[in-house]
Amino acid sequence: MSTVTDSCDVCIVGAGLAGMNALFVAAQYTSRDQRIILIDRRERLGGMWVDTYPYVRLHQPHPMFTAGDIRWTLDRDRDRGRGYLATQPEILDHFEHCLDVIRQHATVEVLLGCEMESDTEADGVVRLTCRTADGRRRVITTPRLIKASGFAVTPNDPLEIRSDAVHSVSPDFCDMSAGEIGASDAPVWVIGGGKTGMDTCHALIASQPGREVNLVAGSGTFFLNRDRAFPAGARRWWSGTMPSASGAQMLSRFDGTNEREAGDWFRNAHGTWPTAAADSYVLGIMSEGESRAIAAGLSHVVMDRFVDVVDGQGSPLMRMGSGATRPVTPGSWIVNCTGYVLQDDMPYEPFISPGGCVLSIQPRSATMHLTSFMAYFMTHMLFLGKLADTPVYELDAVELRRKSKLALPFGLLVVAQYNLSVMYDELPTRVFLECGLNVDRWYPLLRQMMGSVRFVTTHRRDRASAKRTLDTLRERFDLRCGPLAPTT
Numbered sequence: 001m002s003t004v005t006d007s008c009d010v011c012i013v014g015a016g017l018a019g020m021n022a023l024f025v026a027a028q029y030t031s032r033d034q035r036i037i038l039i040d041r042r043e044r045l046g047g048m049w050v051d052t053y054p055y056v057r058l059h060q061p062h063p064m065f066t067a068g069d070i071r072w073t074l075d076r077d078r079d080r081g082r083g084y085l086a087t088q089p090e091i092l093d094h095f096e097h098c099l100d101v102i103r104q105h106a107t108v109e110v111l112l113g114c115e116m117e118s119d120t121e122a123d124g125v126v127r128l129t130c131r132t133a134d135g136r137r138r139v140i141t142t143p144r145l146i147k148a149s150g151f152a153v154t155p156n157d158p159l160e161i162r163s164d165a166v167h168s169v170s171p172d173f174c175d176m177s178a179g180e181i182g183a184s185d186a187p188v189w190v191i192g193g194g195k196t197g198m199d200t201c202h203a204l205i206a207s208q209p210g211r212e213v214n215l216v217a218g219s220g221t222f223f224l225n226r227d228r229a230f231p232a233g234a235r236r237w238w239s240g241t242m243p244s245a246s247g248a249q250m251l252s253r254f255d256g257t258n259e260r261e262a263g264d265w266f267r268n269a270h271g272t273w274p275t276a277a278a279d280s281y282v283l284g285i286m287s288e289g290e291s292r293a294i295a296a297g298l299s300h301v302v303m304d305r306f307v308d309v310v311d312g313q314g315s316p317l318m319r320m321g322s323g324a325t326r327p328v329t330p331g332s333w334i335v336n337c338t339g340y341v342l343q344d345d346m347p348y349e350p351f352i353s354p355g356g357c358v359l360s361i362q363p364r365s366a367t368m369h370l371t372s373f374m375a376y377f378m379t380h381m382l383f384l385g386k387l388a389d390t391p392v393y394e395l396d397a398v399e400l401r402r403k404s405k406l407a408l409p410f411g412l413l414v415v416a417q418y419n420l421s422v423m424y425d426e427l428p429t430r431v432f433l434e435c436g437l438n439v440d441r442w443y444p445l446l447r448q449m450m451g452s453v454r455f456v457t458t459h460r461r462d463r464a465s466a467k468r469t470l471d472t473l474r475e476r477f478d479l480r481c482g483p484l485a486p487t488t
């Protein structure tokens with residue numbers, strides 16, 4: 001098999017939201033005669049959005065789901081302020097649009113269906129080995145590699161279930177409103193109370209009113225209340241709490257030891273949830289209307305952990321983590337809506353390699369709460385040569401999730417708060433002003449400015465307390481959490 005050898009000035013692996021933000025920033029530091037290569041193993045741009053379940057919608061306002069500050073072309077933009085939730089095809093179109101805009105001033109070659117298999121760094125040069133869709137090897141050398149595997153979301157398989165008397169399906173391969181499950185009227189059991197579980201319940205309840213839809217919700221998940229975080233229309237002038245303000249309130253109550261108490265406060269002040277109890281928060285957003293519709297449409301909600309369905313006498317039995325069992329109607333559908341993000345098998349990698357040529361954007365060395373923000377800010381830090389000397393903290397979010405799901409959102413938000421403050425002293429102000437990911441942009445400029453003034457006047461004081469909180473998390477959970485260890 002032939003090997004193609006190539007070189008470029010910047011190589012970015014991953015064309016999801018993280019990779020597109022890295023590309024947006026890299027394009028600002030490269031001239032037209034320099035070459036950027038963008039690689040993804042998927043067949044089109046968009047990362048997880050290429051193959052997520054078809055009824056998925058953004059749960060946040062779409063203008064702030066972008067690369068850098070690229071504006072959407074969606075007609076619904078005219079509807080800006082009313083809270084339209086973009087669909088999967090609209091999101092994928094926006095990824096294409098972002099590439100078109102970036103290409104107006106940068107030379108970008110895109111290699112889709114191409115998997116990076118390995119990378120090695122020596123003397124300021126990185127050598128990547130990739131496998132193209134037709135099975136050929138491609139070797140690329142570059143002085144800068146950005147590995148933007150980000151959340152690395154992959155479709156979920158159906159749950160493995162011992163009983164043959166029920167159907168086990170995954171929403172990624174089985175549209176709730178079409179095909180066999182849509183044609184059947186047998187009960188559905190949605191397993192998982194997070195964003196996918198809620199979308200699935202909502203899709204089923206809306207498309208088939210009267211069908212028995214049940215939820216196994218674990219300890220329950222709560223969501224940021226969209227009506228309060230993103231009030232519609234003119235109400236943006238006087239009502240709602242900007243996400244930066246609610247986040248700051250939440251963090252001011254958290255000291256690294258009291259996630260349950262601080263989480264309860266945040267849920268009651270800013271959350272919404274459709275189940276009887278709700279402990280976890282995974283940065284999801286939901287409206288009160290959705291929450292009410294789901295709560296009203298569900299037949300049974302089980303606050304327990306799903307284990308299996310086994311054949312019982314008479315009818316199949318669902319086994320729960322608590323040891324309880326409950327009968328299930330034969331022919332029921334079991335839909336796997338358990339989590340996609342922060343999977344345990346993701347290997348650790350520092351956010352910057354010892355040689356300084358490889359930036360890695362992924363949650364094992366998280367520097368922000370979301371990979372899009374990490375890619376945007378850390379790519380600026382890379383190109384400005386600031387990563388070697390700035391004490392940016394990394395947080396192993398996968399490890400924290402394993403040790404405490406309740407502390408996870410706090411860990412992510414506090415590391416973002418700390419690093420934003422550190423980077424504010426290092427990066428030009430324009431980097432902050434041009435960050436179109438900032439969801440406070442939902443609000444009128446005057447209110448945004450008030451939020452910015454609050455940040456500028458308080459961030460150094462808050463940085464000290466954020467550092468104490470992160471250090472407490474590190475000691476308490478024996479976590480990788482702190483500045484990168486010096487290399488010798």
Ligand SMILES: Cc1cc2nc3c(=O)[nH]c(=O)nc-3n(C[C@H](O)[C@H](O)[C@H](O)COP(=O)(O)OP(=O)(O)OC[C@H]3O[C@@H](n4cnc5c(N)ncnc54)[C@H](O)[C@@H]3O)c2cc1C
Pocket residue numbers: 013014015016017018019039040041042046047048049052056057058059060065114115116117148149150151152153154195196340341370371372
């Ligand atoms: C159901 C669901 C709904 C969500 N909704 C929202 C939302 O509304 N707003 C929001 O901000 N976030 C949302 N998220 C979080 C979401 O995952 C991120 O916002 C974002 O889309 C993730 O982008 P990413 O680039 O980090 O990861 P991904 O989308 O997983 O992209 C990573 C890409 O890297 C590629 N890649 C990785 N390794 C290699 C390799 N070795 N070679 C080649 N290619 C490689 C992968 O193929 C993939 O395309 C949601 C998540 C889920 C699961």
